[in-house]
Amino acid sequence: MHLGIPSPDLAWAGISLGPFTLHTYALCLLAGIAAAVWLASRRLTERGGPPGAVLDIAIWAVPFGIVGARIYHVLTHWGDYFGAGQDPLSVLYVWQGGIAILGSLIGGAVGAAIGCRRVGVRLWSFADALAPAMLLAQAIGRLGNWFNHELFGSPTTLPWGLQIPATNGAFPPGLPADTLFHPLFLYEMLWNLLGIAVILLLERRVALRWGAAFGVYLIWYGAARVWLELLRIDPTSVTPLGLPANVWGALAAVATGVAIIVVQRRRHPEPETSVLVDEPAPATDAATDEAKDERV
Secondary structure (H helix, E strand, O other): OOOOEOOOOHHHHEEEEOOEEEEHHHHHHHHHHHHHHHHHHHHHHHOOOOOOHHHHHHHHHHHHHHHHHHHHHHHHOHHHOOOOOOOHHHHHOHHHOOOOHHHHHHHHHHHHHHHHHHHOEOHHHHHHHHHHHHHHHHHHHOHHHHHOOOOOEOEEOOOOOEEOOOOOOOOOOOOOOOOEEOOHHHHHHHHHHHHHHHHHHHHHHOOOOOOHHHHHHHHHHHHHHHHHHHHEOOOOOEOOOOOEHHHHHHHHHHHHHHHHHHHHHHHOOOOOOOOEOOOOOOOOHHHHHHHHHHHO
8 A cells, every 4th residue: 555544453443342342433432522521511610500510411412412413324324224135223233333423413402402401501501611522522533433444535645645445345446455545534633623722712802602602613513524525435315416415414504503603692792691591680779779778
């Protein structure tokens, strides 16, 4: 093979522990979730959120997100699970890969809404605290794609091209065995890490509250997924307009992010003074005078 980024030996894709196999892909996802919980918890607590609130919300958001991610992937890769020669039960084999982050956003939002309601935190406040944490989780999780020899793009002669064994089922037929491919997993990792810096910098310059930070996250991540999906060569669901379904999903994420920023800024021109739902109303002059009279 030409010089490039080597793919790990497939032996690293899983570690056998007796009758069980510990998949590296799953470990990367868990590491990403743990990092996201840590960062979001730190951010929410600094803004007045109760300690441990993010973990309580994550208990709801993470399972819903995983289910949503799997459902979205199956719906956009229907032929891989249903039809002649396919095993419908493989829909349940999440450990073999096949989850979509765009679907996790939908499912995770439902779970987060339930969790926020139970702990008394505003959903948009939690979303803002989560925005850079989501990018951190996704950056770490993409390492799992590297170990699984997946999420690579069209052939390239660039020196950072990814080496993929010709025995890989997604290796395009007819290409030389030493062909290099765009490392899409690496592109997304770097883009996500840059996005963290962008959100943190914007927060220092403008008030990204009432969901604005999460809106920036959706725009940033969705924009990257549009061009990354167009570089992919593995089979994806294609719409009648000739674009992969994931491209439309990414465009929808961008549009949703813009809508959140515009709508929330119109609804809440005032500063966000608390992340709690049951924030005590500011004392009026009359109430303050009354309290003074009672103390007298």
